[in-house]
Amino acid sequence: METIQERVRVRGPDMDAGLAEWLRTMETETCQWKQEVSQIETLARNTCRTLGLSGRIELFGSAESGFGIPCSDVDLVLLADGPTLDPLEALKRIQAHLLSHAAFTNITSIFQPRVPLLKFTHLSGIEVDLVVNNHLGVRNTQLLKAYHDCCGQDARGDALVRTVKEWARRCGLVGTTDGMINSYAWTLLAIYYLQVMEVVPNLQALAVEKGLPSWPVEGHETRFCTEALPEDGAKGLLDKEITVGSLLWGFFEFYGSEFDWRTCAVSVRLARVAPHLVAKSELPLGERAFWYLEDPFDTSLNLAKGTTPVGRERIVSAMRGTCKQLQTGIPNWQAICPKGFDRPLKQLFLKSRIDVRGLHTQSQLLTMSLNISGAVWQLLNPYRPTQVFVQAEASKPIEVYIRFRSWQNLRAAQSCTEAKLEFCKQSLALYISLGYSLLDDLDRYTAFDASGMSQPGSDMRGELQQAFQALPFGPRPATSLQSQPGRTPPSNAGQPCPTPGSTRPPLSTLPPTPSRTPRTPLSANAASFVPRTKKKVSECGGSTDVGSATASCPSETGVVQAAVAEASEEEDEYDDVNVQLCPLELLTKLRPPSDPSAETPPAENEEGREAPVEIPLPRFVVGAKK
Numbered sequence: 001m002e003t004i005q006e007r008v009r010v011r012g013p014d015m016d017a018g019l020a021e022w023l024r025t026m027e028t029e030t031c032q033w034k035q036e037v038s039q040i041e042t043l044a045r046n047t048c049r050t051l052g053l054s055g056r057i058e059l060f061g062s063a064e065s066g067f068g069i070p071c072s073d074v075d076l077v078l079l080a081d082g083p084t085l086d087p088l089e090a091l092k093r094i095q096a097h098l099l100s101h102a103a104f105t106n107i108t109s110i111f112q113p114r115v116p117l118l119k120f121t122h123l124s125g126i127e128v129d130l131v132v133n134n135h136l137g138v139r140n141t142q143l144l145k146a147y148h149d150c151c152g153q154d155a156r157g158d159a160l161v162r163t164v165k166e167w168a169r170r171c172g173l174v175g176t177t178d179g180m181i182n183s184y185a186w187t188l189l190a191i192y193y194l195q196v197m198e199v200v201p202n203l204q205a206l207a208v209e210k211g212l213p214s215w216p217v218e219g220h221e222t223r224f225c226t227e228a229l230p231e232d233g234a235k236g237l238l239d240k241e242i243t244v245g246s247l248l249w250g251f252f253e254f255y256g257s258e259f260d261w262r263t264c265a266v267s268v269r270l271a272r273v274a275p276h277l278v279a280k281s282e283l284p285l286g287e288r289a290f291w292y293l294e295d296p297f298d299t300s301l302n303l304a305k306g307t308t309p310v311g312r313e314r315i316v317s318a319m320r321g322t323c324k325q326l327q328t329g330i331p332n333w334q335a336i337c338p339k340g341f342d343r344p345l346k347q348l349f350l351k352s353r354i355d356v357r358g359l360h361t362q363s364q365l366l367t368m369s370l371n372i373s374g375a376v377w378q379l380l381n382p383y384r385p386t387q388v389f390v391q392a393e394a395s396k397p398i399e400v401y402i403r404f405r406s407w408q409n410l411r412a413a414q415s416c417t418e419a420k421l422e423f424c425k426q427s428l429a430l431y432i433s434l435g436y437s438l439l440d441d442l443d444r445y446t447a448f449d450a451s452g453m454s455q456p457g458s459d460m461r462g463e464l465q466q467a468f469q470a471l472p473f474g475p476r477p478a479t480s481l482q483s484q485p486g487r488t489p490p491s492n493a494g495q496p497c498p499t500p501g502s503t504r505p506p507l508s509t510l511p512p513t514p515s516r517t518p519r520t521p522l523s524a525n526a527a528s529f530v531p532r533t534k535k536k537v538s539e540c541g542g543s544t545d546v547g548s549a550t551a552s553c554p555s556e557t558g559v560v561q562a563a564v565a566e567a568s569e570e571e572d573e574y575d576d577v578n579v580q581l582c583p584l585e586l587l588t589k590l591r592p593p594s595d596p597s598a599e600t601p602p603a604e605n606e607e608g609r610e611a612p613v614e615i616p617l618p619r620f621v622v623g624a625k626k
Contacts, residue, residue, distance in 0.1 A: 004258055004274050005197060008242055008250035015245025015331055022333040023159055023244070026166060029070035036124040037063045037074050043103055044076050044130070051093050055080040060134070060141040062165075066148035066158065067187055069166045073127040077134045087132035091118045094130065104128075108415045110429075121411060136218045136297060143203065143296055146226050147191050150200045156244045157199050161190040163248060163337075170337045171318055177351055178436045179311030185293055185303040188268055193251050195271035197242075201225075202271045204296065220297045249326045256319030261312070265292035269299070310440055348404045350414060351433040355397040356424050365392040371423050373448040376402060379428070383413035389438055389445040389457055401438045401445070402430075439464050 037059070044057045061075030062068040078090060088111055095118055098104045108119040118130040131137070151157040168174050168186050176182050181189075194200045206225035215223040242250075259277070267278040280292050284300055291304035291312060307315075322336055354372065359365050369390045376388050380402060389401040404410040410432070417430040438445065438457075442464065445457030 004250060004254055007253065008197070008246050011243075011246035011249050015249045015326060016243050017245070017330045018333045019245045019248075019331070022337065023163070026070065026162065030068065030162075033068065033070045033072070033126070034063075036122065036126055037068075039124075040074050040122050040126065040128060041076070043101075044128075047094060047097055047101075048078065051097060053078065053090055053093070054082060054085050055090070055132075058138065060138045062183065062187070064141050065144035065187075067144060067161050067165065069162050069169070071169060072165075072183070073129060074122075075137070076128060076130045077138060078130065078132045079135070079138070080133055085132070088116050090132055091116050091130070094118060106411050106415050108417055110417060119414075127411075136220060136222075139215075139217045139222045140295075140297060143222070143224050144187065144191075146203055146224060147194075147200055150203070156242075156247060157194050159244050160194065160247050160251065161187060163244075164190045164251060167322070167337050172434055172436075173315055173318055175432075175434060176306040177431045177433045179306065179308030180315060181293065181304055181307060188293060188296070188303065189255065189266060190251065192266045192268050192271050193254055195268065196254070196274045196277065197247070197250065198273050199247070202268070204269050205271075217297070220299075222297045245326075245331065249323060252319045252323040252326070256316055256323050261291055261316075263287075265289075265294060266304075267292075267294040268296045269294060308437075310436070314436070348407060348410045349433045349435040349438065350402045350404070350410060350430045351435075352400040352402075352428055352430055353397045354400065354421070354424065354426055354428070356426070359392070360394050365394065368392055368398065368424070369446060372398060372400060372421070373454075375421050375423065376400065376428075377448070377450065379416055379419055380413050383409045383416075385409075385413070386449070387460070388448045390448065391441070391445045393444070399437075399445075401433065401435060403435075435464070435468075439468065 041057065041059055048055065048057045055078050058064075058077050058079055059075070060077050062072045063074050078085075078087075078094075080090075091109070091111065095107055095109055098107050098118075098120055103123050104120045105123070106119070106121040110117040110119065115131060115134075120128050120130075122128060148158055148161075165183055165186050169183070173180055174183055174186065191200065195202055203224040203226070207223045210225060212223050212225065214221060263279060264277045265280045265283050267283060270278045270282060272278065280287050280289065283292060283294055285292065285302055289302050289305065290309075291307050292302055293304040295301040295303055325331070325336055356368055359368055369392045372392075373388045373390050377385070383404070385402045385404055387403045389403070391399040402413070404413065414430050414432065416428070418427045420426075421428055439461075442461050443456065443458040446454055447457050447460055448454050
């Protein structure tokens with residue numbers, strides 16, 4: 001049986017058709033991005049000096065490692081010179097300064113106890129994340145930079161990593177909020193593949209072999225070799241005469257068909273040459289993980305922990321579809337990596353998850369849905385959202401999606417994150433999402449518009465499917481709605497809902513809700529792949545339990561955020577007397593009490609229930625300053 005190396009070698013130059021032009025275009029855009037990054041770094045350092053902070057601003061993440069792509073975010077870290085610098089206080093001072101700075105907008109503070117973060121947007125459109133004393137993230141960047149430099153004058157390894165990241169971004173496959181993996185995880189997938197193909201060596205294993213001294217950072221061993229000789233790995237690529245195109249085809253073939261996600265793990269730390277792949281049993285979490293993508297230094301961290309069965313299915317199907325496209329005729333890289341994010345997006349959502357305890361009856365759930373939708377409209381009214389989708393089910397966190405028509409409005413609205421919802425005594429956390437999960441489970445949501453009208457989410461399926469057509473490997477084609485107890489589409493759709501008490505302000509200042517576009521079925525995807533059954537999702541490394549919710553969300557630089565508990569998919573058992581009525585029928589019958597907090601006790605602040613912080617969505621370039 002042919003090895004993956006042999007199959008990649010026989011592909012030859014056929015896979016390179018059109019790739020050179022694609023790489024030149026990406027390199028030109030990357031050079032412009034690097035110039036803008038340099039300006040951001042200079043402005044940030046000047047801010048640090050102006051405020052007299054006892055530390056220095058440094059780049060880390062993709063902007064420093066060399067694996068950056070034109071739409072990458074910029075990661076900055078303030079490294080304190082001593083123990084006297086308080087991270088939270090430093091970020092608050094920087095935030096106050098940036099609010100009066102003309103070069104930055106959308107100042108968003110996410111001051112969680114574990115990893116406080118400040119997000120803002122440069123005038124160029126580049127998103128910036130600033131943290132304090134993330135020494136492990138800086139060391140992680142140094143490892144990636146060592147792999148970037150390892151190929152020496154041969155740029156094929158670098159081209160593969162950056163092309164894979166750009167492909168994943170343009171195909172809508174990046175984002176832990178949507179049950180997939182972030183850009184940093186995609187980088188590790190590419191590096192592990194290069195190790196398996198003998199393109200680059202295992203720098204951490206080389207450090208052990210050469211007896212390099214230990215390098216502990218934040219309790220983790222981080223030593224690696226920075227002076228790998230050509231015979232340590234790069235020479236293998238030259239001897240086999242593997243082209244960039246065939247190497248890229250091999251990446252999609254390897255992870256889409258050959259890699260056994262059920263038993264194998266992606267571990268840059270333990271990587272070996274194929275066919276001797278790393279097994280899950282060799283790693284701390286073992287077989288418990290559906291997909292296992294180990295962080296190179298924090299070995300207790302699985303970067304794929306937050307993936308959902310549908311998210312894993314979407315990634316594998318996209319890889320197989322791309323591999324099929326490359327094998328059919330002359331490869332068209334412009335079609336494989338369409339510029340889906342370089343025009344105004346239609347699938348623009350902010351997502352929030354609110355964990356409210358003590359909701360067991362339909363009346364309680366619907367009262368809370370009304371309160372949440374009213375509070376969200378009141379809070380985000382200045383940013384002109386178009387719909388608010390709410391899913392409330394017993395014993396599960398309440399899911400909220402807020403839809404926008406422009407990236408600028410969405411990003412400005414995200415600055416309201418951590419706003420307090422008084423009726424449930426919780427802070428509203430807002431995260432950018434492409435809305436995959438919303439479309440997949442649309443029949444479980446109720447949609448609220450600016451005028452207070454509500455309708456079943458399933459009534460908007462046709463409109464939302466059209467919005468997702470820009471993505472070549474987007475949501476699964478629409479099927480008939482699953483029949484579920486208590487979720488039959490109501491006959492009284494479109495009737496006004498009672499507002500949550502008197503808390504909802506008049507929304508007459510908003511424009512009228514745009515007319516609904518004709519409902520046309522989702523067009524066939526370019527790769528013509530068909531979704532597999534739940535059982536086959538499991539065979540690709542997933543699980544037949546489709547109720548797993550988004551969990552931990554490491555950012556591009558490995559900053560670990562707290563996990564969100566998994567939700568059960570079992571049907572809820574309601575004890576309400578109106579259980580036979582569907583949600584919208586109850587909405588027209590039920591008026592919330594004047595004091596919702598009296599019926600709904602405040603939620604407890606459980607450790608580890610915060611949603612992920614950083615969502616690696618690409619910057620919106622239309623209309624941005626060049």
